[in-house]
Amino acid sequence: MRGNKKTLFAVAALAVAAALMLGIWYFTKPQTQVGAKTVVVEVVHGDESSREFTYHTDLEYLGELLLAEQLAEGEDSAYGLFITAVDGETARDSQNQWWCITKGGGRVDTGADTTPIADGDHFELTLSTY
Numbered sequence: 001m002r003g004n005k006k007t008l009f010a011v012a013a014l015a016v017a018a019a020l021m022l023g024i025w026y027f028t029k030p031q032t033q034v035g036a037k038t039v040v041v042e043v044v045h046g047d048e049s050s051r052e053f054t055y056h057t058d059l060e061y062l063g064e065l066l067l068a069e070q071l072a073e074g075e076d077s078a079y080g081l082f083i084t085a086v087d088g089e090t091a092r093d094s095q096n097q098w099w100c101i102t103k104g105g106g107r108v109d110t111g112a113d114t115t116p117i118a119d120g121d122h123f124e125l126t127l128s129t130y
Helices: 002-028 062-068
Strands: 037-044 050-057 072-077 080-086 097-103 122-129
Touching (some): 062 072
Antiparallel strands (some): 072 080
16 A cells, blocks of 8 residues: 555656646747738858848748748658758758758757747858758
8 A cells, every 4th residue: 555655646746747847838938929020031051152031921930931931841850840951952961961040140949840930030040060
């Protein structure tokens, strides 16, 4: 009987911890902006050339915008959209290339699917090598 109480207590503690983590995530996640907005996406290619694309959209997340405008291609992964190609240039696994997302030159700590967009945002997609 004693072992069952320990197991029950452990399961209850785990459920409380999971609920607490979910609550923290919910209240600290980046907020989206509803409605019309203008967003600039700058693509920096492997040869260091760049192109800017300006979009007028009601979408709320960067990944949605990139796919809807057919600027990027990607694969679904455990972490959301994994960008494989942008503006016709494909990142090559054999060369350890990947597409890095920044906003106003600063690091973005979310994936494309969970990066909210707001009016006036400027994002950069840079072909990078690790």
